[in-house]
Amino acid sequence: MQIRSRRYSPDKRRIRNSVYCLFVCLPAPWNLIHGVFLLLVVLNKHRFWFVALTAIIALVVWQAVAWIWRLPAFILPTPFQVAARFWQALMDGSLIRHLLITLIEVLAGLTAGVGFATLTGYWLAKSRPAERLLSPYLVASQALPMVAIAPLLIIWFGSGLVSKILICTLTVFFPILINTIVGVRAVPESLRELVRSLHATPAQTLRYLEVPAALPVFLGGLRVGATLSVIGAVVGEFVGSDRGLGFLINVGRGQYDTALVFATILTLIALALSLYYSVVLLEKLTLRWNRNYSSQSRS
Amino acid sequence: MEPILLCRHVTHTFPDGNGGLQALNDLSFDVCPQEFVCVLGPSGCGKTTLLRLLAGLLSPTGGQVLFQGQPASAARTGFVFQSANLMPWRTVLQNILLPLELAGGVDDTGRREAAALIELVGLSGFEQAWPADLSGGMAQRVAIARALIHDPDILLLDEPFGALDALTRDRMGSELLRIWQAQRKTVVMVTHSISEAVLLADRVLVLTPRPGTLAVDQKIALPRPRVEEMRYSADFGRLAREIKGAISSLPFS
Numbered sequence: 001m002q003i004r005s006r007r008y009s010p011d012k013r014r015i016r017n018s019v020y021c022l023f024v025c026l027p028a029p030w031n032l033i034h035g036v037f038l039l040l041v042v043l044n045k046h047r048f049w050f051v052a053l054t055a056i057i058a059l060v061v062w063q064a065v066a067w068i069w070r071l072p073a074f075i076l077p078t079p080f081q082v083a084a085r086f087w088q089a090l091m092d093g094s095l096i097r098h099l100l101i102t103l104i105e106v107l108a109g110l111t112a113g114v115g116f117a118t119l120t121g122y123w124l125a126k127s128r129p130a131e132r133l134l135s136p137y138l139v140a141s142q143a144l145p146m147v148a149i150a151p152l153l154i155i156w157f158g159s160g161l162v163s164k165i166l167i168c169t170l171t172v173f174f175p176i177l178i179n180t181i182v183g184v185r186a187v188p189e190s191l192r193e194l195v196r197s198l199h200a201t202p203a204q205t206l207r208y209l210e211v212p213a214a215l216p217v218f219l220g221g222l223r224v225g226a227t228l229s230v231i232g233a234v235v236g237e238f239v240g241s242d243r244g245l246g247f248l249i250n251v252g253r254g255q256y257d258t259a260l261v262f263a264t265i266l267t268l269i270a271l272a273l274s275l276y277y278s279v280v281l282l283e284k285l286t287l288r289w290n291r292n293y294s295s296q297s298r299s
Numbered sequence: 300m301e302p303i304l305l306c307r308h309v310t311h312t313f314p315d316g317n318g319g320l321q322a323l324n325d326l327s328f329d330v331c332p333q334e335f336v337c338v339l340g341p342s343g344c345g346k347t348t349l350l351r352l353l354a355g356l357l358s359p360t361g362g363q364v365l366f367q368g369q370p371a372s373a374a375r376t377g378f379v380f381q382s383a384n385l386m387p388w389r390t391v392l393q394n395i396l397l398p399l400e401l402a403g404g405v406d407d408t409g410r411r412e413a414a415a416l417i418e419l420v421g422l423s424g425f426e427q428a429w430p431a432d433l434s435g436g437m438a439q440r441v442a443i444a445r446a447l448i449h450d451p452d453i454l455l456l457d458e459p460f461g462a463l464d465a466l467t468r469d470r471m472g473s474e475l476l477r478i479w480q481a482q483r484k485t486v487v488m489v490t491h492s493i494s495e496a497v498l499l500a501d502r503v504l505v506l507t508p509r510p511g512t513l514a515v516d517q518k519i520a521l522p523r524p525r526v527e528e529m530r531y532s533a534d535f536g537r538l539a540r541e542i543k544g545a546i547s548s549l550p551f552s
Contacts, residue, residue: 196356197376215388287388
């Protein structure tokens with residue numbers, strides 16, 4: 001320490017101190033940004049408490065708004081009324097019944113959509129002419145809002161499960177398709193040469209190289225697709241159906257049972273969250289090799 | 300000895316929409332079994348193209364590359380690339396076992412072989428490590444072990460230490476020498492380093508600038524087994540100077 005400080009002349013030290021003062025005292029925005037950053041680091045360490053605390057604050061504000069303006073329950077039910085309605089719907093079985101219907105639609109639509117999108121995506125990634133021919137149609141199909149096509153699908157396929165599964169499939173198709181194409185195209189050419197120099201068959205190239213190499217991007221698409229599939233199912237149920245969570249929202253709205261609408265929305269959020277985190281779990285399990293996904297810290 | 304690998308008037312032209320870019324022109328040489336051949340030449344002279352032709356990854360646009368009378372793609376090759384080129388989703392051990400898996404499956408013999416190779420390249424204890432956690436030199440040693448696991452007919456090395464720093468590079472050179480003296484393979488290695496070539500090779504081929512053709516075919520008559528200290532011997536210096544002179548006298552492309 002002593003030896004080091006001797007190397008600074010008094011002049012240099014003064015300059016250093018003034019720079020230090022300038023840095024710490026003058027630029028308030030910088031301090032603010034730094035403070036926010038530190039806050040985020042601390043919050044991340046106590047993530048559970050952060051979520052719990054913000055949720056409680058939101059509930060208190062909600063209750064206060066309903067109370068202060070004396071809003072009737074059909075405009076804004078209080079958290080307690082929603083909780084009571086939720087419990088009632090849970091106990092009489094209606095919530096579970098409609099949830100199961102939506103879950104079936106979502107899972108079937110997701111499976112079909114992922115299946116078709118992966119196969120098409122792999123084909124388009126491999127064949128430039130096919131991609132060039134088909135991509136205008138695929139993009140055009142995305143430019144149309146699903147609510148606009150949903151009535152047609154219900155006219156053609158009835159108001160049962162099939163039309164909802166179809167809408168779900170179509171909603172999920174595009175993000176998975178794009179991510180499959182991007183993932184397969186991003187397989188490093190050097191690794192392709194490696195398996196080629198080892199005389200790998202096309203099936204082996206798929207299994208040992210393309211699937212694992214494209215998996216991170218593909219699963220990113222699946223995250224988006226999983227949440228979109230819930231939207232797809234609810235849109236379908238809104239347009240025409242006699243069961244499912246979307247139908248339940250419609251019922252609640254029609255009967256001015258706003259608490260039921262809130263309870264159903266909460267159920268939908270739970271459904272979307274559990275689908276999303278299932279994919280995240282899948283990523284954690286399959287992408288342990290990738291630093292961005294592995295939970296354990298490494299040197 | 301009967302040559303194992305024959306290059307006969309090999310010419311290769313890449314299409315570029317402007318009459319083609321000729322990388323190699325009328326290149327002829329052959330390689331005997333267990334011979335260590337180094338290919339030297341200015342950058343862009345088609346050394347990597349030559350290695351790709353030998354591996355059967357490319358077919359020559361003219362001439363022939365024959366491995367034991369067969370087209371080159373029939374040979375079982377071990378290829379070491381400029382970068383380690385490991386699969387990041389496979390552990391060190393899984394990366395080394397890949398050629399066996401692709402060739403039909405891993406049995407106990409294969410596992411023992413892999414363990415022996417990991418020992419040979421000095422990576423014991425790192426079997427379950429991910430490539431992302433390895434240093435450049437360690438990753439390149441995994442690549443060498445992977446190239447040897449399926450007992451290839453010929454080992455092709457494309458500037459295997461080019462991406463490493465000078466100190467690691469010298470060490471890897473002597474490591475490779477040790478590995479090669481333990482498992483005598485037919486080797487063709489592309490390099491930029493004259494001293495690396497003289498230390499390792501039985502023969503040094505010097506290519507001309509593009510289109511590459513054979514300029515010098517120099518036998519390295521240093522005794523074997525070779526050791527690191529030979530870098531400082533008079534014979535070594537003389538050979539290195541001769542090759543340096545041959546390269547300096549080449550015209551710029």
